Amino acid sequence: MIRDLISYGLQRWLRQGLCALALIAGAGSAHATDIYITAEFKPDVNDPDKREFTNTTPWSGVCDSVHLQVCINNNWWSIDTKVRGTKQGVYATNWGPGGFYIGMPTSRKVTVVSDDGSSTFELGVNIIGAAMRITDVEADGPKEPASTGGPNNCSQGLTNQNANNHSVMRMFLRRDGGEGTVSCALHWLRDNNYRIQEFDFTYKLTTPAPLAMRSGVYRGMTSYRVGGTGEGADFDLGDGVVLEDNIVNVHFELTVDHAFQLDLPPGSDRAVLAPKGGWTQWSDHGVAPKYLERDVPFSLSSSGQFEVSLQCQHPLADGRCAIRNVTEPAEEVPLDIQLTLPGFRDSATGVDVVGMPLTTNMVPPVLAADVFIIRRPSKLNFAVNGEAVKSMLDHPGSHYRGDVTVIFDASP
Structure with missing residues (x-):
């Protein structure tokens, strides 16, 4: 036999890919800020039908602190752009750029590239809302510069007032889902100077299908210009605006860790x-x-x-x-x-x-x-x-x- x-x-x-440096920002101006948005896909054997990325960006902006649970419940994700400056308030009741005004851009596609440069995918970015915190710079002045009525073109999301530092935060949410361009405004109640203490945007990502992506890290970047009316900015903060930074470089990092x-x-x-x-x-x-x-x-x-x-x-x-x-x-x-x-x-x-x-x-x-x-x-x-x-x-x-x-x- x-x-x-x-x-x-x-x-x-x-073999795990080595992390590469982030893509070089297209806007190298000294008046730029950099923010980072991260998401990951890590499949779970207990939930095999899950095929979406999870946002892992640290909370910041209007959703952070007291509004966190509200944002989680509504799937809002805000991020502080680090843009700071001043706004000259002028009494107006026409929902115009002289008021509490934020113009927001249309959606855009961002190309993300794998660490080794062999794979590229398209990431969709929708700006679905924005928020601004302004502070009365006059010690005995009013803390509330904007009307509490409904804004045009948007719904009013979150409001946060702080009597101690005479500040107010207001969040606008778009009704168009971030597909077109839109401006949202409230009436300005009185003439006064205000400090832009914080400017945030709220976003939604349309990520690639992770099952078609190899394990590794994918990076991309896009830039938004922030400014006053007439400056051609992606985010228009209205009239009487002077900013310390006018470019926001947004860096994206998608991590895929297949099972x-x-x-x-x-x-x-x-x-x-x-x-x-x-x-x-x-x-x-x-x-x-x-x-x-x-x-x-x-x-x-x-x-x-x-x-x-x-x-x-x-x-x-x-x-x-x-x-x-x-x-x-x-x-x-x-x-x-x-x-x-x-x-x-x-x-x-x-x-x-x-x-x-x-x-x-x-x-x-x-x-x-x-x-x-x-x-x-x-x-x-x-x-x-x-x-x-x-x-x-x-x-x-x-x-x-x-x-x-x-x-x-x-x-x-």
Whole structure:
């Protein structure tokens, strides 16, 4: 009886990309501020249908402190632009730029680039609201410069007054969802000078589909100009405005951390090849088997793309691995290796991974799925076929061995 033994190893290489420097800002003015918006995608096996980024930007601006829970409940996310300055208030009741006035820009697309520069994606940014805190600079002056009535074109979100420092914060929320340009205003109640102590905007991100992105960090940047009416600013704060900074560089960082797990049953480091149904037909009746094979089952969990490649102890010119007679001199025997991963496909060809041949000279396929797959039963099939089986039968009692390494690279 021939006993053919092949040992193989399954290895997983998870290479994490190195963080690159943020993209150089397009506006290098000395009158610029820099703010940072971050989001991450980290799949959860307990919630496999979640396919969205989570905003991880630290809270700042009008939503921070007393209004935090209200903003969380309404999915508002504000950020302080660090823009500071002054505004000359002039009594007006026409919702014009002389009042408590904020003009906001249309939505825009921002290109985010992976650390290694190989992948780019589009990030949508919608400014859905803005807020301004102003402080009466005259010690005995009024703290409330703006009317409490409804603003034009917007709804009034949050208001926060502080009697101790004569300041008021008002937040406008757009009714158009941030698609067009819009200006929001309240009437100005009296002539006076005010300090712009804080200027925030509230935003919504339309992120790429994370399942199509490789693990790593993606960065991008866009700039908004802030100024007074007539200055061509993206954010128009009305008449009588003097600012210390007039450019806001917004840096975006998206982190994708895909899940990948390979679970092997005990004893999977050895595959003993045999005919289907055992050796009885050969030993008792002399009927030669057409093939010798063994399936090695395992389970795979993955939310992203990964490569599969092959290494052999005894490689053949055609890319297949060989097993070698370790008992007596004989020709090496080619080994056919096939991979089956239900639910996965070759991202280049769209072909399902069912009986996919693995060779050392193939371009490693990048495999992907449309959903987060969890513990999907899969298998590797090892087989010696046809004439190679007959050549082995010419050496009864021999042992054939060879090491095979199948590499799953979760960061292709």
